[in-house]
Amino acid sequence: MACSAAGKIIHPPSINSARSAQKPHSSHKIISPSAFLGFTSQPDKLFPVSRTISSTGRRSATVMAVSSDVVKEKKLKNAPSSAPNLLITKEEGLELYEDMILGRAFEDMCAQMYYRGKMFGFVHLYNGQEAVSTGFIKLLKKEDCVVSTYRDHVHALSKGVSARAVMSELFGKTTGCCRGQGGSMHMFSKEHNMLGGFAFIGEGIPVATGAAFTSKYKREVLKEDCDEVTLAFFGDGTCNNGQFFECLNMATLWKLPIVFVVENNLWAIGMSHLRSTSDPQIWKKGPAFGMPGVHVDGMDVLKVREVAKEAIGRARRGEGPTLVECETYRFRGHSLADPDELRDPAEKAHYATRDPITALKKYMTENNLASESELKGIEKKIDEVVEDAVEFGDKSPVPARSQLLENVFADPRGFGIGPDGKYRCEDPKFTEGTAQV
Amino acid sequence: MEEMERDPRVCVMGEDVGHYGGSYKVTKDLAKIFGDLRVLDTPIAENSFTGMAVGAAMTGLRPVVEGMNMGFLLLAFNQISDNCGMLHYTSGGQFTIPTVIRGPGGVGRQLGAEHSQRLESYFQSIPGIQMVACSTPYNAKGLMKAAIRSENPVVLFEHVLLYNLKERIPDEEYVLSLEEAEMVRPGEHVTILTYSRMRYHVMQAAKTLVNKGYDPEVIDIRSLKPFDLYTIGNSVKKTHRVLIVEECMRTGGIGASLTAAINENFHDYLDAPIVCLSSQDVPTPYAGTLEEWTVVQPPQIVTAVEQLCQ
Numbered sequence: 163m164a165c166s167a168a169g170k171i172i173h174p175p176s177i178n179s180a181r182s183a184q185k186p187h188s189s190h191k192i193i194s195p196s197a198f199l200g201f202t203s204q205p206d207k208l209f210p211v212s213r214t215i216s217s218t219g220r221r222s223a224t225v226m227a228v229s230s231d232v233v234k235e236k237k238l239k240n241a242p243s244s245a246p247n248l249l250i251t252k253e254e255g256l257e258l259y260e261d262m263i264l265g266r267a268f269e270d271m272c273a274q275m276y277y278r279g280k281m282f283g284f285v286h287l288y289n290g291q292e293a294v295s296t297g298f299i300k301l302l303k304k305e306d307c308v309v310s311t312y313r314d315h316v317h318a319l320s321k322g323v324s325a326r327a328v329m330s331e332l333f334g335k336t337t338g339c340c341r342g343q344g345g346s347m348h349m350f351s352k353e354h355n356m357l358g359g360f361a362f363i364g365e366g367i368p369v370a371t372g373a374a375f376t377s378k379y380k381r382e383v384l385k386e387d388c389d390e391v392t393l394a395f396f397g398d399g400t401c402n403n404g405q406f407f408e409c410l411n412m413a414t415l416w417k418l419p420i421v422f423v424v425e426n427n428l429w430a431i432g433m434s435h436l437r438s439t440s441d442p443q444i445w446k447k448g449p450a451f452g453m454p455g456v457h458v459d460g461m462d463v464l465k466v467r468e469v470a471k472e473a474i475g476r477a478r479r480g481e482g483p484t485l486v487e488c489e490t491y492r493f494r495g496h497s498l499a500d501p502d503e504l505r506d507p508a509e510k511a512h513y514a515t516r517d518p519i520t521a522l523k524k525y526m527t528e529n530n531l532a533s534e535s536e537l538k539g540i541e542k543k544i545d546e547v548v549e550d551a552v553e554f555g556d557k558s559p560v561p562a563r564s565q566l567l568e569n570v571f572a573d574p575r576g577f578g579i580g581p582d583g584k585y586r587c588e589d590p591k592f593t594e595g596t597a598q599v
Numbered sequence: 600m601e602e603m604e605r606d607p608r609v610c611v612m613g614e615d616v617g618h619y620g621g622s623y624k625v626t627k628d629l630a631k632i633f634g635d636l637r638v639l640d641t642p643i644a645e646n647s648f649t650g651m652a653v654g655a656a657m658t659g660l661r662p663v664v665e666g667m668n669m670g671f672l673l674l675a676f677n678q679i680s681d682n683c684g685m686l687h688y689t690s691g692g693q694f695t696i697p698t699v700i701r702g703p704g705g706v707g708r709q710l711g712a713e714h715s716q717r718l719e720s721y722f723q724s725i726p727g728i729q730m731v732a733c734s735t736p737y738n739a740k741g742l743m744k745a746a747i748r749s750e751n752p753v754v755l756f757e758h759v760l761l762y763n764l765k766e767r768i769p770d771e772e773y774v775l776s777l778e779e780a781e782m783v784r785p786g787e788h789v790t791i792l793t794y795s796r797m798r799y800h801v802m803q804a805a806k807t808l809v810n811k812g813y814d815p816e817v818i819d820i821r822s823l824k825p826f827d828l829y830t831i832g833n834s835v836k837k838t839h840r841v842l843i844v845e846e847c848m849r850t851g852g853i854g855a856s857l858t859a860a861i862n863e864n865f866h867d868y869l870d871a872p873i874v875c876l877s878s879q880d881v882p883t884p885y886a887g888t889l890e891e892w893t894v895v896q897p898p899q900i901v902t903a904v905e906q907l908c909q
Contacts, residue, residue: 369650
């Protein structure tokens, strides 16, 4: 129930009166109550957030400890059988687990396929960051939109695009979600409202802002019943880019239903976040524009999910945007072409112990939400799904030449009128892909 | 405005388009009628609000983006090229981007280099967009309506000095074709291809030429990308001589592309090499005299035709 999440973010004891077992935490560990509510009910009190946060270092325990304390506290204070006090139900837990395993297995398979010469170019894998994608996207409806970056395979999968469609796209086959025309960095799906997949960082944030604008427009101009929300995912490097700031401004200005999710994995390619950013605490940049900024441990899917619920809820209710900084880590290099020599092995080892999948597995088994065998069953099922996706990709045809000129324009008359007076697209060679345009 | 009434998904975005009515008053009073959300005054963030228009277009709206001055759209090049132009293709045809990007450009009256840019040459290589240039009130309205109704992203180039033109236009609704050129003055001796403001310089030169006994055929190409090779071709086949008069820079301009296209397709019909008169490859100077010498003037056009027809 949402109350348990509220317990960490807003800690007035009265909210938890129904749960005598819960005690508010010592205040220094909690983000100020105004983190969320302050912005909805008291728009003037924008600055209290930055003042009450005590953390100065980029990863001080005070800020990070929030969600896990709540989780642990529940474990200690509640009898193992009191399931209602847990953060998730069994079904939800299994769904989250399956989604994260799918993300991990898929990306591992991508690496294999790349080194076997089945896919080419730039491939950016998401290993280690699954908690962010699963934590957020599994709370969305089909009509909600997701905008991502080049590290988009798992966002597409979480949003519902089939593993087959994504794998085929990576193989460059015509059965891929973008007919083989997009590739690893451009995963689009109209059906699932996955709005891409962008190669330049920051490029997708305005697009996400536009999708959120449409949602508001539908409500206010077209008078439709619309509470669709858009999520924009991007990295720490993007937070130094102009488009990021321009969109934070516009989103707050027009109270757009959007959540800006920063996947801060501390590294751009070889540029450490600390070396490139004057103030590395990205969540602080939200209040500077008038929106709440929240920092969450992105290696814990339950914590991410709780924060996501609040942020998405805010957007749906029309209360405006939120900036969520998820501290996370990518276990692999920036892309499959990156030798990953700069990162300290000790840092990698530290984050490996915080693997989100292992953490969720532990939570579920210790709270008797699922048995080891059930989870193993899921892993096996996903292995089959991924194998099937590879097989499907292998068997699918490569695009025919006729596909070359299609889709450049929605209206192919855009290719103009040829010397013979007919539109170029009427030339029979056009569909063969050999027409001169 | 007709288009906004006709389709509630059409909206306008840009700096000062709403309450101010647009820097050249193109969107005057629209905000009063349609409201602040349909005629959106944006902050000064071209790249982001153009990207916002792309996102809105992908999710069902039909935005018209105004660049306060076309030159400002250089800041939106990322979004215009990568997203407007390419997303339909990279998404495998799933998403359409029915945006119109418009604004005043061209050399004005001593506006200085940065406010006097001609972006058509910079944008012409972007795959997936169409470019049109209007030159009269009649074709401005027709092309604007066509651009809004088109499913393709269209960049509509207006000219700073042409906003004060007055013309009688039909009361009935009309929409022009985005891909067709306009026959301004049929003739026999030489084909003069032009667009936007240079059309007026050409017509002025044409008066002189007619007095001297020449019969120029003047075509306003209107569609800068793609070229209407049918109208152009028919003219070349008739006159066998081509003069291109444009306001673009010489290097890499629309004229350069047009010269290549005509040579490629109609080489056999030419009796003389194509002559292309373009602006000088200089940043537009502030001083009036220098500015005048930067762009093509009617006497130069007359001389060029005389030389071509020898």
